[in-house]
Amino acid sequence: MMSSIAAIAQTMATEGKAVPQGQEVKVYEKSYSENGNTKLVMVREGIEKKLLASGSGELYETLQGTEQDGYKLCPLTHENRLVLNRYFDYTVPKAFGKKISTFGLGDRLGLASPGHIQTIRGRDVKPVLAQQSIRELALTGRDYRQVIDAACFAVFQEGYKDGFGADGDHLKLEQDIQMSLELGFTMLTLDCSEHIDNSIEGLSEAELKAKYGLLPEEKRSHYESKYVNKSFAIGTETVFFNELSLMKNVLIYDAAVGYMLHIYDTFIKNAGREIDFEISIDETMTPTAPESHYFVAKELYDRQVDIFSMAPRFCGEFQKGIDYIGDIAQFEKELKLHAAIADHFGYKLSIHSGSDKFSVFPLVGKYTSGRFHVKTAGTNWLEAVRTVAKVNPGLYRAMHQYALEHFEEATVYYHVTTDISKIKPLSEVSDADLPDYMNEDNARQLIHITYGILLQARNAEGGSLFKEEFFRTLIEQEEQYDQSLSSHIGRHLDLLGK
16 A cells, blocks of 8 residues: 555646646655554655545545545645644654663754654664754744754654654743643743742852851751751762851752752643653753752652752853863763762652763763663754755855854853854865865864854845755755754764664
């Protein structure tokens, strides 16, 4: 039956029915599915993907599309995604819990998930395909509905039935949290940065004591009786709180812990389904000390807040799109204790800005015993740009030059140590060598942080300067993009032991 569906698609193309005369139709054979008397397959006409339905029955009637000659061509709309969810449960995102490794695969363009699925299929790790922050959505001009739609359609296209997650990433506001849960996201990453007091680290001892003294006596007594001059065993290690370290941790994290509890009680407990609840305390000015990680974890545990994972800020620098910067021996020492704390309380350790941190991945795999959550996003965009550099060098050159001219604007959103003076001039690079720009840290970060500026750039007439040609190139060269992702993300998973 698969061959007959393919023949139908090719016949429609060659006979000029529903698609322009002579335009090829690509059939995604892995998508072929049946429900009752309805047969369904995904096809691509030019650069537009659609569902091709044949037969009869409830599914056929429910799908929205153009019917002719007994077949229906259905656009990849939000409404049709919801129809797929009702009839094919593997297209619905799910929560995974704490016992299995998960890998976040932020797809800023809505084009990367097929390649991600091809990469992760058969590995001992589960993909979180729909993963975007509000900041990323603002920069790309997308919304959460589009993000989850793209992931679900990719799962159908690839016939992937092993489960995938959807993460409302780095959410801060209650209205955004509610919106993501209503849309069906199965993971929530709570960004607590606005409730963490970063000013405390710079206080003198006298200033610290004075500020702490302003807290209610009941709150101070609660914490002091629980922690002051006490050691807590974490496997073979211990964490210890003296009076000053407790004061510091209370002042830095007490409000954040209260917000975590509020979000958990308001949204997670009342969701009516399993939600993978992640706590992010990595958006801070200084690394998360192990005793601080323990303090936050114990307060949550004692207040019966059940979390999926926690992301501390590690020592060194986890900058966007490049390898770890810092003392790896110190990182290993602290990672071991952070992982032990996560194990002690039963959740997973989460590694944010995990793209391309190749030098520390073996350590992450080792000390978490392979039970981790790692987030990537920008590296998938960079592989898209590398693909464009290979197959459309003129477009890449124009984007690279525009990024150079607008680099300072992008630094408002991301902390990087990029030195654009060290990037080899475009005039000195042949077309064949353009993809190598994605191997050099300064060039990688230049392109990484300017993605929003590049995608939203307009010409004098108000039209897209790069976006339309960029997307068309990637869709026409989707096999090339999928292969780039498989190679690059595969390297991440190999080093993590997956």
